[in-house]
Amino acid sequence: MSTKTYKKFENAGSGDLPDKMTVYQDCMNTFNESPVNPKRCRVLISRLLRLLSNGVAFPENEATALFFSISKLFQHQNDALRQAVYLAIKELSGMSEDVLMATSSIMKDVQNGSDLVKPNAIRALTYVLDESTAFSAERLLKSAVVSKHPSISSAALCTSYNLLPISEVTIKRFANEAQEGISDLKQFPSIPYDEHSLLVGEFYPNSTYMAQYHAIGLIYQLKKNDKMAILKLASQLANSNTLKNQLAKVQVVKLIDDLLARDPQLYRQFEEILLSWLTNKHEAVQIEVAKVISTFSLRNPRLVSPERFSYIVTTLQSLLAVPRVSTRFAVLRILNKIAMVSPEKIAVCNAELETLINDSNRNISTYAITILLKTGNASNIASLISRITRFIHDVSDDFKIIIIDAIRTLSLNFPQEWKSIVKFLIDVLKNSEGGLKFKNTVVEAIIDIVSFIPESKDMILESLCDFIEDCEFNEILVRILHLLGKEGPYTSRPSLYVRHIYNRVVLENSIIRSAAVVALAKFALTKNDPTLKESIVSLLNRIANDQDDEVRDRATIALRLIEFSEDDSTTVATELIEPKYFYDLPSLEAKLNNYLNTNDDSFKTPFDASSVRRFTEDEVKAIELKRKQEQALTGTTEGTSEPGAKKAKSESTTDNKGFAGPSVGEDEQELLNTKYAEKLLAIDQFKEYGKIINSSKPVSLTESEAEFVVNGIKHIFKDNIVFQFNITNTLPNVALDNVSVTCTQEDPEASQLEELFTISIDRLLPTDTGSCYVSFQKNDELVIEGFLNNLLFTTKDVDPNTNEPYEGEEGFQDEYEIDSLYISAGDYVTGSFIGNFDAAFDELPAEEIAVFNIQENLSLQEVIDKLVINSNCLPLNNTQFAPNDSNSHTLKLFGKSVLSGSKVALLIKMIRSSKGIALKVQGKGEDATLCSDLVNGLM
Amino acid sequence: MGNYFSSMFDRLWGANKELRILILGLDGAGKTTILYRLQIGEVVTTKPTIGFNVETLSYKNLKLNVWDLGGQTSIRPYWRCYYADTAAVIFVVDSTDKDRMNTASQELHLMLQEEELQDAALLVFANKQDQPGALSASEVSKELNLVELKDRSWSIVASSAIKGEGITEGLDWLIDVIKDEQL
Numbered sequence A: 001m002s003t004k005t006y007k008k009f010e011n012a013g014s015g016d017l018p019d020k021m022t023v024y025q026d027c028m029n030t031f032n033e034s035p036v037n038p039k040r041c042r043v044l045i046s047r048l049l050r051l052l053s054n055g056v057a058f059p060e061n062e063a064t065a066l067f068f069s070i071s072k073l074f075q076h077q078n079d080a081l082r083q084a085v086y087l088a089i090k091e092l093s094g095m096s097e098d099v100l101m102a103t104s105s106i107m108k109d110v111q112n113g114s115d116l117v118k119p120n121a122i123r124a125l126t127y128v129l130d131e132s133t134a135f136s137a138e139r140l141l142k143s144a145v146v147s148k149h150p151s152i153s154s155a156a157l158c159t160s161y162n163l164l165p166i167s168e169v170t171i172k173r174f175a176n177e178a179q180e181g182i183s184d185l186k187q188f189p190s191i192p193y194d195e196h197s198l199l200v201g202e203f204y205p206n207s208t209y210m211a212q213y214h215a216i217g218l219i220y221q222l223k224k225n226d227k228m229a230i231l232k233l234a235s236q237l238a239n240s241n242t243l244k245n246q247l248a249k250v251q252v253v254k255l256i257d258d259l260l261a262r263d264p265q266l267y268r269q270f271e272e273i274l275l276s277w278l279t280n281k282h283e284a285v286q287i288e289v290a291k292v293i294s295t296f297s298l299r300n301p302r303l304v305s306p307e308r309f310s311y312i313v314t315t316l317q318s319l320l321a322v323p324r325v326s327t328r329f330a331v332l333r334i335l336n337k338i339a340m341v342s343p344e345k346i347a348v349c350n351a352e353l354e355t356l357i358n359d360s361n362r363n364i365s366t367y368a369i370t371i372l373l374k375t376g377n378a379s380n381i382a383s384l385i386s387r388i389t390r391f392i393h394d395v396s397d398d399f400k401i402i403i404i405d406a407i408r409t410l411s412l413n414f415p416q417e418w419k420s421i422v423k424f425l426i427d428v429l430k431n432s433e434g435g436l437k438f439k440n441t442v443v444e445a446i447i448d449i450v451s452f453i454p455e456s457k458d459m460i461l462e463s464l465c466d467f468i469e470d471c472e473f474n475e476i477l478v479r480i481l482h483l484l485g486k487e488g489p490y491t492s493r494p495s496l497y498v499r500h501i502y503n504r505v506v507l508e509n510s511i512i513r514s515a516a517v518v519a520l521a522k523f524a525l526t527k528n529d530p531t532l533k534e535s536i537v538s539l540l541n542r543i544a545n546d547q548d549d550e551v552r553d554r555a556t557i558a559l560r561l562i563e564f565s566e567d568d569s570t571t572v573a574t575e576l577i578e579p580k581y582f583y584d585l586p587s588l589e590a591k592l593n594n595y596l597n598t599n600d601d602s603f604k605t606p607f608d609a610s611s612v613r614r615f616t617e618d619e620v621k622a623i624e625l626k627r628k629q630e631q632a633l634t635g636t637t638e639g640t641s642e643p644g645a646k647k648a649k650s651e652s653t654t655d656n657k658g659f660a661g662p663s664v665g666e667d668e669q670e671l672l673n674t675k676y677a678e679k680l681l682a683i684d685q686f687k688e689y690g691k692i693i694n695s696s697k698p699v700s701l702t703e704s705e706a707e708f709v710v711n712g713i714k715h716i717f718k719d720n721i722v723f724q725f726n727i728t729n730t731l732p733n734v735a736l737d738n739v740s741v742t743c744t745q746e747d748p749e750a751s752q753l754e755e756l757f758t759i760s761i762d763r764l765l766p767t768d769t770g771s772c773y774v775s776f777q778k779n780d781e782l783v784i785e786g787f788l789n790n791l792l793f794t795t796k797d798v799d800p801n802t803n804e805p806y807e808g809e810e811g812f813q814d815e816y817e818i819d820s821l822y823i824s825a826g827d828y829v830t831g832s833f834i835g836n837f838d839a840a841f842d843e844l845p846a847e848e849i850a851v852f853n854i855q856e857n858l859s860l861q862e863v864i865d866k867l868v869i870n871s872n873c874l875p876l877n878n879t880q881f882a883p884n885d886s887n888s889h890t891l892k893l894f895g896k897s898v899l900s901g902s903k904v905a906l907l908i909k910m911i912r913s914s915k916g917i918a919l920k921v922q923g924k925g926e927d928a929t930l931c932s933d934l935v936n937g938l939m
Numbered sequence B: 001m002g003n004y005f006s007s008m009f010d011r012l013w014g015a016n017k018e019l020r021i022l023i024l025g026l027d028g029a030g031k032t033t034i035l036y037r038l039q040i041g042e043v044v045t046t047k048p049t050i051g052f053n054v055e056t057l058s059y060k061n062l063k064l065n066v067w068d069l070g071g072q073t074s075i076r077p078y079w080r081c082y083y084a085d086t087a088a089v090i091f092v093v094d095s096t097d098k099d100r101m102n103t104a105s106q107e108l109h110l111m112l113q114e115e116e117l118q119d120a121a122l123l124v125f126a127n128k129q130d131q132p133g134a135l136s137a138s139e140v141s142k143e144l145n146l147v148e149l150k151d152r153s154w155s156i157v158a159s160s161a162i163k164g165e166g167i168t169e170g171l172d173w174l175i176d177v178i179k180d181e182q183l
């Protein structure tokens, strides 16, 4: 190979990767040569690493062969070569199990290697040690941690961190040494003057003090369950001058963030120091502080004054102009998060954001646009959209998708602006280049608008009809045909759509023809228009001769169904074509799995679908709207997922808490509820209670750091109520036996509930969680009562060797008071969607009005969150967010009784003054009792 | 001038070429102890070898590249990855471990069947002779079926790595054979 080709390969920016097979062959030949040529080997290893880091993978046998030939290089004592060998081992460890064979050689370097290779060797231990061998490295790691050489110490701290999931006990034994690593300011040993003294000291710092960062990371992992220890660590570090490393400082900010999440009141203690770091010379520290305070303040608005918050925003604003791209990007991410909840707070940055639309980095320009879309208000949406129209055609699909998602959120927030938004979306759909995923996102946004903004229906459907005349994607065509079939019959000109759909039957492939047949059938079945029906029947008759059997079958079935539907007594057709109910898919899946697994009569007993939860269309819409509101909050649609780390190395303090609004985590909650319900219904005593009509969210009944953490769930049945108490034993060495809860009615005289029985937990070992149940009989439809609760249990000491209580130990009976649990009207209500709240509100017959005064110092947002949780209703028209710049707000809630299905709507006006918050709740409903109970029990 | 001659002399005697020698045998046989006895002339405390140790040593004007591979069951399958270009194999047997003579014999014969080792000379150390009840070299030879070996230079030497007995004798024989046959 000539020097020229070498040059070409070595040029990292050139984009030409060396040829994989050539590299493989060269490596195999050269590494097995004797004597070893260190220089050539290094060149080859770097070439190999370049391939690997560019994602080139070798099949397992080749990776193994490579590993063994590289392992042979251990025979040569050249430090530079040895370092390269370690880099290669690191990369290959992911592909080949055989790295074990390097263990002895690595251990030897850890003990006797030069200062140059020791750190590499120590880091390589991570790949070869496992549960059974980790302890053998204890002494080596411990002495490396206390080494005076910063690189050696850092490497040992990192390896310890990475070994935690494998062997925490081993690492714990030198926690004290690791702790010293934080304050021990290690410097590189000085190199004799005549050699490289120019390198150290004059041009480079004596140390980066990186070991501080690594030590903090490790200590946090070791102590994270001990709040007091973390608090002590954070306060010491924040207030002393020991931190020399910027990442270490960032890490301390994250520690503080973690503490604030556990106890918001600690904010006062840290506020001053955090704010002082906003002017730190390192951008990373400034950004982290801004992120922590802004996130915290959105969760706890009362604790951060508006002046402080705007100081944060000003800092972020000035960072938008720095040259470093990563800084600008990080700042945009923070601004975006703020914009999701309180766009008005960052409106001051609009000028900078608008400049960034033209940033040459597309990540930045796209982010800037999505933020502007959020800070936009009714007056500038139109102009923003016209800017985007120019911009969107020349970015890649990924960015287009992000923008479309932002527009979709916008349409939910500003339903009155639907016209310009729809115009934009239709334009993009028709005229923009792009792949399936992108076009599908556009169609999804459009479908959303149709279902949430009924006025838009005609315009959208007509435009879509135009679009499908010339659409290349089957999937999208099918979705649109489905939409036309669903919404078309209820428009003013159904025959128009019938014509367009039939055109598809004539012109398209069988997949689309099948979808078109179903859509046509829906017009005949749902629209009571004899002429239309007649012409559809004749069209279907024609299609029944189609060459494709799926199309034929569908046409034939459709004809039969239409025939049926003429006879009023049967609803088969409508139920099939236009189902009133939708199954809860996770629950259906679980039930089906269960059915398949427990089958013992060759499926003679048919699957019982009646026990699967079903939703009406409005409920499905309510769930979807809720999910979208959440996505807007957590930003999941923006694809901001953090890169996953290997070996589940949980990054010390993560920021995945998002902004905890009332409905965050609803999806998981649904799943959890399904799980709880299944567990409960599997208990014999509850079998005869029938279906669970409603389950509340878990209500926390203790502090989250109490010795026993308890939450309660209220399950409502037709004639019964069951309390489920989930109890976690956080005591380290104590088991709890016979755990139960006694519930006493607050007003036993007036109680309409009769306690039936309690199911206790036999034993809770340390860290275990279990559920106990208390069951009641209820007579009235709507029972509203409060209960005082006590936890009863017997404590027994646990033998650490067996993790069971000591034999013969009798234990102590004890009790522990937990918070009261209330059954309120909200427990009989579930959120429901309605397109036009105001009209529905006016129509509902019963009315109840109540006025509340809240003296506690709460923000409007906190009150709203409480109202949403207490009422169990769905907030509509985006009224669940309080504007920050105003002292009044109107919240619109809509729901339905789980017992009778009767509708209830709440219109809540709130005004904040120096005396507190005044609420006027106006409730309307079909059922007067429910309405008045709900209104009066709200606060 | 002097340099020129001495390097030509070296080349004639193959001194520039490194000789690759493998030390194999079951776990605990004393391979690592022997390696360091050869290199530094002392007894070192050893841990079971997970992987290998490799040392370069000069012996009688020759450069030896000696590989001591771990003998644990889980590591034996990897021996073959290191067979290429091997001049000789030193197979170490714990002469007191009568229960595992059979296993040692199987591993030895399996190894010698490998194509890459067809030209390698074989030296067997009947190690741990200082221990009471150790089998003698000829007894070990019988247990290992050494007489069956065809087309190969081999020898068995009684040794004690701890006391330093037999090791140099064995190596002297090995170097002579290699010089004769391979250089």
Ligand SMILES: Nc1nc2c(ncn2[C@@H]2O[C@H](COP(=O)(O)OP(=O)(O)OP(=O)(O)O)[C@@H](O)[C@H]2O)c(=O)[nH]1
Pocket: B025, B026, B027, B028, B029, B030, B031, B032, B033, B034, B046, B047, B048, B049, B050, B069, B070, B071, B072, B127, B128, B129, B130, B131, B159, B160, B161, B162, B163
């Ligand atoms: N009495 C006696 N003990 C020996 C002799 N040679 C080695 N040992 C001991 O036998 C034990 C194992 O020796 P190692 O050299 O580690 O054995 P190995 O063959 O390298 O073992 P693996 O690395 O597991 O394959 C050690 O305790 C040595 O001190 C010997 O000649 N006589």
Ligand SMILES: [Mg+2]
Pocket: B031, B032, B033, B046, B047, B048, B049, B068, B069, B070, B071
């Ligand atoms: Mg060994």
